[in-house]
Amino acid sequence: MTNIFNNNVSKKSDFNTLVDNFREYIAHGKSEEKNEKIIEELTSRNHHLSQFAYITSHNLRAPLSNLIGLIDILNYEHLDEYNKSIVDMFRESADKLNETIYDLTQMLNLKNTKNIKIENLNIYQIFKKVSHSFSPQIHTLGITIHTDFQQEMILFNKSYLESILTNLISNAIKYCSVNRPLAINARTLLNEDGDTVLTFSDNGMGIDLIKHKDRIFGLNERFHNHVNGNGVGLFITKTQITSLGGTIDVESEVDKGSTFIITIKK
Structure with a gap:
C-alpha cells in the first residue's frame, strides 16, 4: 500500500513538473514573440527617424549656404550701427544653424559604420x-x-x-x-x-x-x-x-x- 501511494505521489509530482515546464515554455515563447515585435517596431521607427533626419539636413543645407553667402557679400562697412547689429544677429543665427546641421550629419554618419574605410x-x-x-x-x-x-x-x-x-x-x-x-x-x-x-x-x-x-x-x-x-x-x-x-x-x-x-x- 505504501509503495502504491509513493508511486502515485511520484507520478503526480512528475506531472506537476511537466505542467510547470510547459507553462514556462509557453511564457518564454510569448516573451520572445513580444521581444521580436518590439525590435521590429524600434527598427522601423529608427529607419523613419534616420530618413527624416537625412532629408531635414539635406534640404536645409542648400538654403542655409545661400543665406550665409548673402551675408558674406553684404557691404557691411556701409551700414549704420543699427543695421550692422541686425546683420550680426543674422550671422550668429546662421552659424548656429549650420553647426546644428553639421552635428546632425555627423550623427547620421555614425549609424553607418558597417563599411567604414580604414x-x-x-x-x-x-x-x-x-x-x-x-x-x-x-x-x-x-x-x-x-x-x-x-x-x-x-x-x-x-x-x-x-x-x-x-x-x-x-x-x-x-x-x-x-x-x-x-x-x-x-x-x-x-x-x-x-x-x-x-x-x-x-x-x-x-x-x-x-x-x-x-x-x-x-x-x-x-x-x-x-x-x-x-x-x-x-x-x-x-x-x-x-x-x-x-x-x-x-x-x-x-x-x-x-x-x-x-x-x-x-
Missing part, C-alpha cells in the same frame, strides 16, 4: 587641412599651434579623423581663456603596445572633472553656459573613436586647460 593617413596633412579652416579665428585671436607628430602615419578613417580634429580645435577656440592667448599642442607617438597615441592639449578654461568627469562625453552635455554650443561634439568624437576600437581620455583643470588622449589601436 586607410593609412598622414596626420600632419589632415591636421594642416583642418587647421586651415580655422584661419580667420587663428589670426584674429593670435592662436599659436605647435605639433610634434613622431608617428605621422595613422590607420584610421579619414572623415572621422577630420571630424575629431575639427571638434577638438573648435572646442579649444570656444572655451579659450580671456586671460591669455590660446595655445594648442598636438602630438603623436607609438606606445609600448604599438598603438598610436594622439595627444591634444590647450591652455583654455578647462573643465571641473570633480563635478563633470562622468558626463564629459555624454550627449547634449555642456559645462560653460556662457558659450553657444549643442553639447554633442565630444559625444560624436568618442563614438567615432570607440567604433573603430580606440579610446579617449581627458585630463583637465579649471583655468589651466584640457588634454585629450586618444589611443588608436594598431
